[in-house]
Amino acid sequence: MTPDVLVIGAGTAGAAAAYHCARLGLKTLCVDRRALDGAGARWVNAVPATSFDEAGLARPQGDERCAEGHAFHLVAGWGPERVTVKGHGAVETDMRLLIDRLQRLALAAGAQLQGDTRVTLGPTGAVQLDGGAQPAEHAVTGALNPRWIVDASGYSAHCANPRPPEHLCAAAQEVRDVHDWTRARGYFEGQGVAPGDTLCFTGVAGGFSIVNVRLEHDGISLLTGSIPGRGYPSGTELLARFVGEQPWIGPRRFGGARVIPLGRPASRLVHGNVLRLGDAAGQVFSAHGSGIGAGMVAARMLAEALSREAPREYAVGWQRRFGGTLAAYDAFRRFSETLQPDDLRALMRAGVVGGPTAVAGLQQVLPSLADLLPASSGALREPRLTARALRVVAKMAALAALYRAYPSEPSGLARWEAAVSRVAGVN
Numbered sequence: 480m481t482p483d484v485l486v487i488g489a490g491t492a493g494a495a496a497a498y499h500c501a502r503l504g505l506k507t508l509c510v511d512r513r514a515l516d517g518a519g520a521r522w523v524n525a526v527p528a529t530s531f532d533e534a535g536l537a538r539p540q541g542d543e544r545c546a547e548g549h550a551f552h553l554v555a556g557w558g559p560e561r562v563t564v565k566g567h568g569a570v571e572t573d574m575r576l577l578i579d580r581l582q583r584l585a586l587a588a589g590a591q592l593q594g595d596t597r598v599t600l601g602p603t604g605a606v607q608l609d610g611g612a613q614p615a616e617h618a619v620t621g622a623l624n625p626r627w628i629v630d631a632s633g634y635s636a637h638c639a640n641p642r643p644p645e646h647l648c649a650a651a652q653e654v655r656d657v658h659d660w661t662r663a664r665g666y667f668e669g670q671g672v673a674p675g676d677t678l679c680f681t682g683v684a685g686g687f688s689i690v691n692v693r694l695e696h697d698g699i700s701l702l703t704g705s706i707p708g709r710g711y712p713s714g715t716e717l718l719a720r721f722v723g724e725q726p727w728i729g730p731r732r733f734g735g736a737r738v739i740p741l742g743r744p745a746s747r748l749v750h751g752n753v754l755r756l757g758d759a760a761g762q763v764f765s766a767h768g769s770g771i772g773a774g775m776v777a778a779r780m781l782a783e784a785l786s787r788e789a790p791r792e793y794a795v796g797w798q799r800r801f802g803g804t805l806a807a808y809d810a811f812r813r814f815s816e817t818l819q820p821d822d823l824r825a826l827m828r829a830g831v832v833g834g835p836t837a838v839a840g841l842q843q844v845l846p847s848l849a850d851l852l853p854a855s856s857g858a859l860r861e862p863r864l865t866a867r868a869l870r871v872v873a874k875m876a877a878l879a880a881l882y883r884a885y886p887s888e889p890s891g892l893a894r895w896e897a898a899v900s901r902v903a904g905v906n
């Protein structure tokens with residue numbers, strides 16, 4: 480098989496790209512170095528419901544949807560100060576079932592999917608597929624010459640520039656049994672949180688970090704993350720610590736841990752016939768290390784551009800529409816890293832971190848001016864911190880404007896990149 484499109488990686492971004500490419504009539508081969516049922520995220524992720532709409536996919540239903548419509552409590556440190564929001568529109572999604580759905584959609588649309596196959600891209604653009612010890616019958620292996628290559632191989636991407644450790648989030652997520660339901664309910668009641676709601680302790684190991692827990696009807700979901708490159712314990716360590724302190728939490732049912740690339744998205748999404756997608760392109764909402772929605776939406780844009788034989792339409796269209804939001808929130812992420820729990824409490828009191836800004840963050844959209852109004856009035860109460868926060872807001876607006884002017888021709892990229900770096904500062 481010589482495909483029109485070879486997709487490297489069958490996680491959310493790769494499987495969504497394979498589905499859309501095949502649906503649009505492109506001969507598509509999607510491979511993963513892991514078994515197909517081990518590809519991508521294997522845990523529970525929060526994904527904005529609107530991302531599914533934008534990505535041309537049905538919203539999660541049945542077992543795939545673990546929770547929706549629940550309240551989210553953003554707690555400063557270990558509390559008790561908090562901001563509580565409802566109507567944030569995030570769906571807690573069982574990624575194993577979502578990826579299975581995407582892979583089945585891709586197959587039904589005519590794509591060929593192949594697990595246990597590692598792709599190597601040579602420096603001259605040569606592509607080599609290695610099918611493990613016992614390649615399946617009819618498996619495509621050896622050298623290949625596809626028209627387009629989609630690099631959706633995640634953080635280990637072939638083209639991605641390695642990120643310094645201070646821009647890597649080490650996250651862990653597990654669903655566990657509950658040994659003792661009386662104590663479990665007592666713990667959440669003591670925190671003033673109803674079962675099913677998300678309790679998100681923030682800044683417990685550096686400003687960016689979280690320990691996020693939610694009691695489900697038959698177990699508990701735990702999500703942790705931090706930036707160990709700044710000297711903090713990893714998500715895995717934070718999770719183990721919390722479980723160790725709560726004897727009512729039982730053994731792990733499923734989950735996993737990995738790094739998430741933080742930073743601005745890659746400014747060059749197309750390199751010759753190679754297109755970058757998902758974590759491989761840094762299409763991650765850096766403020767909370769979320770890449771599922773962004774990757775699936777980008778997958779649809781990529782496939783539509785390839786079906787028109789116009790890969791640059793993907794690069795330009797995606798950057799102008801979404802790049803600015805991700806770059807802006809990366810500026811916020813770097814600010815959030817400097818905050819101690821007391822700063823967060825002060826920002827909550829001043830209204831800078833409040834219901835509307837928290838909802839915007841969970842929906843992965845820029846806050847509106849109206850959302851920021853409480854912040855300007857809060858300036859009187861917390862002038863120093865609020866002034867710092869408002870400077871970051873101005874930087875976010877400037878970055879969003881710059882990305883809306885992403886150059887249509889590669890010749891304009893170097894100047895544009897220089898302008899972005901000047902506004903954003905480091906990284």
Ligand SMILES: Cc1cc2nc3c(=O)[nH]c(=O)nc-3n(C[C@H](O)[C@H](O)[C@H](O)COP(=O)(O)OP(=O)(O)OC[C@H]3O[C@@H](n4cnc5c(N)ncnc54)[C@H](O)[C@@H]3O)c2cc1C
Nearest residue numbers: 488490492512519524525598632633651757758769770771
């Ligand atoms: C614990 C944790 C919790 C998270 N929580 C959230 C959340 O709540 N919401 C959210 O939106 N995001 C969350 N994320 C981030 C999210 O999981 C990632 O952004 C997302 O999985 C990226 O998808 P992807 O398809 O780009 O890459 P991946 O999921 O990394 O998939 C890439 C695939 O490529 C394959 N591959 C790699 N190299 C090769 C090769 N050479 N040949 C063939 N195949 C290859 C890999 O095996 C893998 O299956 C979380 C991450 C972690 C670790």
